[in-house]
Amino acid sequence: MPLSKENVIAQANAACKNTLMETLEIEVVDYGDDFLVARMPVNSRVHQPDGVLHGGATAALAESVGSFASHIFIDTEKFFVRGIEISANHLKSIREGFVYAKATFVHKGRTTQLLDIKVTDEDNNLISVCKLSTISLPKQG
Secondary structure, eight states: OOOOHHHHHHHHHHTTTTSHHHHTTOEEEEEETTEEEEEEEESGGGBOTTSSBOHHHHHHHHHHHHHHHHHHTSOTTTEEEEEEEEEEEEOOOOOSEEEEEEEEEEEEOSSEEEEEEEEEETTOOEEEEEEEEEEEEEOOO
16 A cells, blocks of 8 residues: 555655754655655755855755655665765755755666756745666665
């Protein structure tokens, strides 16, 4: 029986305890059949020295939401997911508020997955465009 949207979001957020995602205050906020959305506050904790969102924090948000998306759509009893490559093009800076990362699949293969991740601000302005490749590897019995 598939999990409800609320259960998927709750489980994803519970998995963030004592991780980088908790440190960056990344929170999964939406989920559907082919996407996952997470948000992160933009404040001094994720700023560059000149007071704008650090590209590394943006990449961490994108990899987190993309890896969660891959994880949700595989059989986690048999496989685990690892990110193998990420790219990010930063298009606009932001100083405060929230950024939202929406991960959607470009390719959902048995072994490798490719995700498109759009990072936007609260007004839906495009901040960054990211691509994440993940790999599903069999767990050892």
